[in-house]
Amino acid sequence: MTQYEWKADLATGDDVVDGQHQQLIKFANQFLEAARHGQGKDILKKSFELLERYTHEHFREEERLLRKIASRRLDDQRVQHAEMRHELKAIRSLWISNFGFVNEVPRALEAWLETRLLPHIFEHDRRAFKDCRAPRLPKTDWGKAGPKVDHAVWNGRQANQQSEAVMAVEQSGKLYIGASSKAEYIQLPFANRHGLITGATGTGKTVSLQVLAEGFSNAGVPVFCADVKGDLAGLAAAGEPKDFLVKRAEIIGFSDEYRHESFPVVFWDLFGKDGHPIRTTISEMGPLLLSRLLDLNDTQEGVLNIAFRLADDDGLLLLDLKDLRALLAHAAERAGELSARYGNVSKASVGAVQRALLVLEEQGGDRFFGEPALHISEMMRTTRDGRGVINILAASALMQSPRLYATFLLWLLSELFEELPEIGDPEKPRLVFFFDEAHLLFDNAPKALVEKIKQIVRLIRSKGVGVYFVTQNPIDLPDDVLAQLGNRVQHALRAYTPREMKAVKAAAEAFRPNPDFAVFEAITQLEVGEALVSTLEGKGAPSMVQRTLIRPPSSRIGTLSDEERRRIIAASPVGMIYDNVIDRESAYEILAANVVEKITPAPAEPAAGERSGGIGGLIGDLLGTNRSRGKRLTTTQHVARSVTRTVTTRVVGGLAAEVGKSVGGSLGGSIGRALVRGVLGGILRR
DSSP states (O other), rough: EEEEOOGGGGOOOHHHHHHHHHHHHHHHHHHHHHTTTTHHHHHHHHHHHHHHHHHHHHHHHHHHHHTTTOTTTTTHHHHHHHHHHHHHHHHHHHHHHSHHHHHHHHHHHHHIIIIIIIIIIIIHHHHHHHHHSSSSSOOOOOEEEEOOOTTTTTOOOOOOOOOOOOOOSSSSTTTEEEEESSEEEGGGGGGGOOEEEEETTTTTHHHHHHHHHHHHHHHHHHHEEEEEESSSGGGGBBOOHHHHHHHHHHTTTTTOOOOOOOOOOEETTTTSSSSSSSSSSSSHHHHHHHHHHHOOOOHHHHHHHHHHHHHHHHHHOOSSSHHHHHHHHHHHTTTTHHHHSSSSOOOHHHHHHHHHHHHHHHGGGGGGGGGGGGGGGGGGBBOSSSOOOOOOOOTTTTTSSSSHHHHHEEEHHHHHHHSOOOOOOSOOEEEEEEEEEEGGGGTTTHHHHHOOOOOHHGGGGGEEEEEEESOOOOGGGGGHHHOOOOOOEOOOOOOSSSSHHHHHHHHHHSSSSOOSSSSHHHHHHHOEEEEEEEEETTTTTEEEOOEEOOOOOOSSSOOOOOHHHHHHHHHHHOOOOOOOOOOOOOOOHHHHHHHHHHHOSSSSSOOOTTOOOOOHHHHHHHHHHHTTTTTTOHHHHHHHHHHHHHHHHHHHHHHHHHHHHHHHHHHHHHHHHHHHIIIIIIIHHH
């Protein structure tokens, strides 16, 4: 285990805060030392609780001091502190969930210290106390005792850091895009006013997205983007000195500042194959988005809303698909009673929803629902050198289910909107969200959903989030949404049909005209890597459109090898939290237990030969094995049989182990498994 030490370059200039930071590092070292020496779980637990409690107290005291000096960064610090509290809680859940406290928690805590606490002190705390301390100490390597860790995978930068002096093209508070007759920028204070990247296939949209993601990361702004074709994965690797890129840098006067570097990247994947799995719960998704995902009609959506209301009223947790399926079966069983309370519950509508859930499950959508659920703070990380982490969703397989893709991104946007506090107009965005293939969001979307999207786009900027839509054609988006997009990069469009001509005209009319050229003609004549650019400037007014050559990216143009991707995923700080599934008690288990409790043996003795008495008759009633031939199982019996199969699998293992202890060796285990299979296996095969 690594031991961390306090160094002068972590000092904020406030003695109270610096003393508390030193105490935090001391408590962390005590816990890691106890883990290294293999001390017991109780000692480790007490040590971790002391660290967690002191962290909460320190955050409160630090916020009190910031209020006292009227720091303008107080709101940002509150958000950062809330995120880190949640992360510590998630680390603690590793031992609650029996993932292995002795091994997993220390590794997760090390990652948290390395990528969150120490970078937070170095970057955010020092800046927050800038008004009440001496000038910032020169940036040096904050250290830890022992061998130096190689951060090339995660932090991206090499040991020879570039000079922080202001350069001729790259300027503080601005994101350099490229050059027309002058340098073109996105002003960071206006970057949360949203944006649009459009153009035909092969005109350079992906490279423009890559350039913007690099710029936001260097400015300390976390980024989320979907990698539809696999090209954006190259952000995690340094670029190569190719002739056409070097030439472009020379043309736009960018040669002196152009450098090849990798960027801090976290890979995500709804299916858990090419990145860390992303999950949410059924409850968090909600009936509106779930109805969109399942393509339900109004009647079926009504039944789904009733099911959610029933879950709320009865205190049932809806975490994954099996919870929802069990709840719907329960609702169908009580259709008459529920219809009187909530409105009509048709068994046919319930069946239609169940079929839609089955289709979703066959498409792999069941992996999206469950725990641990993603917390939005994971998307808003910065590294120890102050750069924003770029979160890349591996979406090449997900695009085979476009409705799931669009619903997931809309859910993520909704979570940001609902959970983030208002911060007005910050110096730079808190997060930038790139929505590739944006037309999928609006294709066949019901009016209520489109209105929700419009509302989110209109209001989320006050939460410090910038949304950038990426699509081929600007007419793919509703006019009310287009009106909210202040920063625009328009690549070439082709106009061979009346509809395409209409699209070019709409794109041209959206820009502030430039008297030097005809915008309509320019859009059809742009070369690859060239774009029309207009951004917000001054007091938020759009700049005059300029024909711009986009700057070359610093990272790799193209994808990563499987080995490179695996290496980056292994070095990520979130794997300890999200790579393992948690399946706690929820609606499925509670409803199944209620079914078992309600089944009682019949008072009358069965006729000879019809069924066995005692426990056999009880099991027969419960599972429907003593029914007449040709008689259908009830919904209750279907649920009970399903639960029993699950329980049988678990009991077999436990009973086999107990028998094995008594008899000894593999022989005992075999006897145990055969015994349970003999009792329950035959029942479930009937």
